[in-house]
Amino acid sequence: MALDQIFGIAGSALNSQSVRMNTIASNLANAGTVAGTDQDAFRAKRAVFKTIMEQQGSTPGNSYQGGVKVQQISDDPTPVRRLLDPGNPLADKDGYVYTSNVNEMGEMVDMMAASRSYQNNVEVINTARQLLMRTLDLTKA
């Protein structure tokens, strides 16, 4: 029965999109942080998606095959900004602090995209559920 596999597939997508939303929330929350060194500065996190090819991670009766998972969460390679702020207690000996490389505008756009994708998959599940219920009603025809 293929219709009930839709629940697993779209469910895995819901999970991945919510992980993406979480990383975006983390990025936005840390957008204003500063650090004393280049290494310590906050770097934006990106969720990298991958298709679930085998039966990996599926529980009995619930197949995620063909769904999507978060393969890894990697750092944004964009260089961090250096700001001259001698008054900051974190400033290095030259008076510089290192801000995060979060692009707030880009994160907001990404958040919209993630939320739309989430809604799409909810809609997919709703349709599949309705069809499944109607199929069950066949016994009452």
Added chain:
Amino acid sequence: MNVLDNALGVHAQTLGMRSQRMELLARNIANADTPNFKARDIDFKQVMQQAQDTAMVTTQVGHVAQGDAGSADAVKYRTPFNTAFDGNTVELHVEQAKYGKSAADYQATLNFLEQRVSGIRKALRGD
């Protein structure tokens, strides 16, 4: 059992095929943001043609059912209108439209089946 299969006609088979297609479209929508994912779809016409042309029966365990939508030749990669930078060929609006249409198709097949079932029921009841 054979009588019942004949009474339901092609619709019972069609329902399975349509649900497999919906699963494939759900996969496409789920992977709309996955880099290098290639959208796939079932060539419904070809599957139905196969099922009608050669109505071969599976008599042994190793046999593969004809007109099975899961067979490799029926599932094809979609040609996108525009390609994305990350190698993904899913176009969400296209997939949504196809998912909606195939849901309607599924309901149409269900309606046919409902009519058949209620017909059989009426015949059995005999009133």
